[in-house]
Amino acid sequence: xxxxxxxxxxxxxxxxxxxYMKGPVVIFGILFPVFLFLAFVIGRDLTVDFLIAGxxxxxxxxTSMSITPVIAPTETQTRNLExxxxxxxxxxxxxLGDMLASVLFxxxxxxxxxxxxMAIGVTVEHPFILAxxxxxxxxxxxxxxxxxxxxxxxxxxTVMMISTMVKFPLVFISGIFIPxxxxxxxxxxxxxxxxxxxITDLCRYSFQGTNYYSIxxxxxxxMIFFVIFMTVAIKLHxxxxxxxx
Amino acid sequence: xxxxxMKTVINVERLTKDYNGLTAVDHISFEVEExxxxxxxxxxxxxxxxxxxxxxxxxxxxxxxVSIMGFNLRSEPIKAKQIIGVVPELSNAYNELSAWNNLxxxxxxxxxxxxxxxxxxKELLNKFNLYDRKDHKVKTFSKGMKQKLIFAMSLMNDPEIxxxxxxxxxxxxxxxxxxxxxxxxxxxxxxxxxxxxxxMEEANQLCSRVAIxxxxxxxxxxxxxxxxxxxxxxxxxxxxxxxPVDASDLLDLSGVIDVRMSGDKLRLYTNEPGRTIYQLxxxxxxxxxxxxxxxxxxxxxxDVFIKLIEEKG
Ligand SMILES: Nc1ncnc2c1ncn2[C@@H]1O[C@H](COP(=O)(O)OP(=O)(O)OP(=O)(O)O)[C@@H](O)[C@H]1O
Ligand SMILES: [Mg+2]
Numbered sequence: 001x002x003x004x005x006x007x008x009x010x011x012x013x014x015x016x017x018x019x020y021m022k023g024p025v026v027i028f029g030i031l032f033p034v035f036l037f038l039a040f041v042i043g044r045d046l047t048v049d050f051l052i053a054g055x056x057x058x059x060x061x062x063t064s065m066s067i068t069p070v071i072a073p074t075e076t077q078t079r080n081l082e083x084x085x086x087x088x089x090x091x092x093x094x095x096l097g098d099m100l101a102s103v104l105f106x107x108x109x110x111x112x113x114x115x116x117x118m119a120i121g122v123t124v125e126h127p128f129i130l131a132x133x134x135x136x137x138x139x140x141x142x143x144x145x146x147x148x149x150x151x152x153x154x155x156x157x158t159v160m161m162i163s164t165m166v167k168f169p170l171v172f173i174s175g176i177f178i179p180x181x182x183x184x185x186x187x188x189x190x191x192x193x194x195x196x197x198x199i200t201d202l203c204r205y206s207f208q209g210t211n212y213y214s215i216x217x218x219x220x221x222x223m224i225f226f227v228i229f230m231t232v233a234i235k236l237h238x239x240x241x242x243x244x245x
Numbered sequence: 246x247x248x249x250x251m252k253t254v255i256n257v258e259r260l261t262k263d264y265n266g267l268t269a270v271d272h273i274s275f276e277v278e279e280x281x282x283x284x285x286x287x288x289x290x291x292x293x294x295x296x297x298x299x300x301x302x303x304x305x306x307x308x309x310x311v312s313i314m315g316f317n318l319r320s321e322p323i324k325a326k327q328i329i330g331v332v333p334e335l336s337n338a339y340n341e342l343s344a345w346n347n348l349x350x351x352x353x354x355x356x357x358x359x360x361x362x363x364x365x366x367k368e369l370l371n372k373f374n375l376y377d378r379k380d381h382k383v384k385t386f387s388k389g390m391k392q393k394l395i396f397a398m399s400l401m402n403d404p405e406i407x408x409x410x411x412x413x414x415x416x417x418x419x420x421x422x423x424x425x426x427x428x429x430x431x432x433x434x435x436x437x438x439x440x441x442x443x444x445m446e447e448a449n450q451l452c453s454r455v456a457i458x459x460x461x462x463x464x465x466x467x468x469x470x471x472x473x474x475x476x477x478x479x480x481x482x483x484x485x486x487x488x489p490v491d492a493s494d495l496l497d498l499s500g501v502i503d504v505r506m507s508g509d510k511l512r513l514y515t516n517e518p519g520r521t522i523y524q525l526x527x528x529x530x531x532x533x534x535x536x537x538x539x540x541x542x543x544x545x546x547x548d549v550f551i552k553l554i555e556e557k558g
Contacts, residue, residue, distance in 0.1 A: 003356055004323075010353030018341045082336040083398070086301050087354040088326035242304040 004093040011089070011097025012104070019067050019074075020105060024156055028164065029066025030109065033058050040177050052117035053203040054176040057137070059113050061196050064106025064138040065167065068145030069159045071098050072237070076244040077154035085245075091238045095146055095230075102142035103135070110134055122207060129215060130206035136222045137199035143229035144195070150236035152243035175200045180212045195225040251278040254406055254437050255300065260309030262295050262461075269295040271461035272309070277439060277454075282432050284452030284469075285441040286546075288554060292461040293441040294334050297410045300439065301331045314405060327355065330404030332412050334441075338394050340384035344375055347383060347394060348401055355402035362401065369397040373423070389420040396424060406437045413447065425451060445547040455546070457553050464553040472549045480518045484525055485510045485538040498524040510538065 019025060037055055075081045084094065114124070124130055148163040171177075173187060174196035180188060191197045198218040205211035211218070255277035262270040270292045277283040287293050298304045300311055302322045311318040313325040338347040345366060352362030370376040373393040383391060396412060409428070413421040428451055432438055442448055448455050449469050456466040465472060492504045492511060500517035515521040518541045529536050 006356065007354050010350060013353075014339065014342070014350050017346070018339060078340060079335055079337045080339055082303065082333040083331070083338070083395070084354075085303050086326065086331040086333065087351070088323045088356075089354055090323065245298065245303060 004090055005096075007087075007089045008093040008097040008100060011084075011094055012100035015067065015071060015098055015101035016104065019070060019101065022070065024070050024160055025066045025105075028160055029063045029105070032164075033062040036171065048120060049117070049122045049207045050204070052113060052122050053207045054200060056110055056113045056117070056134075056207075057174075057196065057200040057203045058171060058176055059110045060106050060134055060137050060199060061141055061171070062167070063109040064102050064141040065145040065148075065163065067102035067105050068098050068142045069149040069163050070156055072146075072149040072240075072244070073154050073156045073159050076152070077156075081241070082245050085241060091241065092234055095233055095237060099139065099142045099146065099230075102145060103138040106138035106142065107134055110138075117207070124206055125209050126206040130203065133199055133202040133206065133219070133222070136219065136226070137195070137202075140195050140199075140222050140226040140229065143226055143233055146233035147229060147236065150233060150240050152240035154244070170194045170196050173197070175204075175212070179204075195222060198222050198225075251280075253277070254279045254314050255283075255439065256310075256312045257300070258310040260296070260299060260311060261307045262292075262299060262304070263307045268461050270299070270306070273458070273461070273463050275456055275463065275466055277437060279437055280432070280435050281454060282428065282438045282440060282452045284448040284455035285439065285458060286443075286445070286448050286455055286550060287441075287458035288443075291458045293458060294410055295461075296458070297331075297334070297408050297439070297441060301329060301333075301408050302326050327402070328405045330399035330402060330407045332395055332399045332407075332409045334410035334414075336395060338383045338391060338398060341382060343380045343382055344370065344386070344394050345379040347398060351398045351401040357402055365401060365403070366397075369400055372427070373397050389416050392416060393420065393423070396427065400431075404436070406439065407431060409438065409440045411441055411443065414443065421447075445545060445550055449546045457550060459554050464556075465549070469546050473546065475549065480515060481542055482513045482515060482518050482521050482525070483507075483510050483538070483540040483542060484513065484536065486529065487535040487537055490532070490534065494528070495525075498528065500524075 037058060041051055075084070118124070145163065148166070149159050151159070153159065173183070173190040174194045175183070175191060176196070180191045180197060180201070183191060198213065198221040201212050202215060202218040205215055253276045257276070258274050259272045260270055260274070261268065261272050273296070285293050285296065295304070299306045300313070302318055302325060314328055316325040318325050338344070339350070342350065348366040348369065349362055352365070357365070367376070370379050373396065375390060375393060375397070378386070378390070383394065386394065392412070399407065413424050416424065425447065428438055428440070440451065453468060454466065455469055455472060457464045465475070490511070492506065495501060495504050495511060495513060498513070498521060500515045500521050501513050502516065503514040505512045513521055522539065522541070525536070525539065
């Protein structure tokens, strides 16, 4: 068990060396959300702390989900997977390692909007809750990213397309640009099934002290989503790995 | 282990792999004893790679049982993988990492202690003549260098059993030689080696036992010399004269069963090669011919292979 964890860390280290700053990671993880964000906030009359909270949750969402989907198709194509799978590591350890690399990337990059916010005078009222929320959400979203890469393809672009098609709508139903309370009835129902809703709510609470759900609900929801995503990812990858060889 | 002096380290029972209706591996059973080099020989698509992938825990068999050093592959895959080394048929090191980092990554995956891993990596890089390139990214390596690195990676955990899937295919003679020498050296240290290959000569030189596999089934399994004895009835004499001769004349010589042209040589299949040679000499004298070349040949592993493959076709 401890051994497998150590080996997962070795896999994370390898991922960090190889995948940070790769083309698709930078485009889909950093540039894409920044432009999306700018496109929707420019010219609208919104308070700065509302915006920073939204930007932060969006950053975690996109960055933590930018590494995990890239790894499996890339390593299928470059034929590294067979060597890796022959090593004494379980699928869970491999996925955990990939997730760890993704989580660190997500957490690291999300410091940027926080610092931008502090620079322009936004204060973090609940730093510990925010920190815990960011880490939890990063795990949740990188596990979600693993599900996208579970089809046994070697085409990174296919995986990126599928994941963008899912990520994009989620941004609009999760209270980033419009608070959940102001959404129509059906919108509020949809918001419930998006993990992004809960980290957005948690960010709002940490910055503004206002929240739609209780913080306990936010944390529990993220936890539940994480467990579901991880379980599904392990199942799906276990099935697709032999097909990638 | 009972009375057996040799320990069985790979035990395969009725192993089968179906790919949607296509049976790639068809109820094969065999054992490999400790310290042996076991050859797995077969034509393209015979099921060699599929077998290696099952034995190394990469894919699950449809049915059958495998145990590696006593560990059942189905119930204890991690423990089995821990003590084996693998050189897959088509596999790469990480291109974006240096040779050194690839080796250290392997060491981490197998839980090799840091200090030990460093010494081992140095030693292996030196052995494979890669030490001066250790900090270069693998993508700058030639094919042969990559293959040597993959080989070195498989040795980082000092495995008890080594699986090599066509380790020398596509390499020049020098690199192939180096790999073969490595295999022999490892074997001398007591390692068991499971080797698939297309090269009969390689199997003949290296292996103490060879399984010939075709269409997912084992056609024969034995020591190379014993396999050759199976078609020992068929010996032949190769002869070449300074002038063309009529093949039907030679068919009349005693003991000769068949005569075939092969290039500028005539191949006489015979069950008494000694008598055939005397008669050839007499024949050349009486016809005023000069013998340019005369050779007696025992069957090679290749002949056994082709005969078995053709029979079971
Ligand atoms: N993933 C797969 N899906 C479907 N069929 C497969 C798969 N892998 C192998 N096969 C089939 O199984 C059979 C055995 O293939 P295998 O790769 O084991 O042969 P091999 O003996 O290693 O051949 P070669 O000498 O060409 O490497 C082939 O008919 C092949 O088409
Ligand atoms: Mg093969």
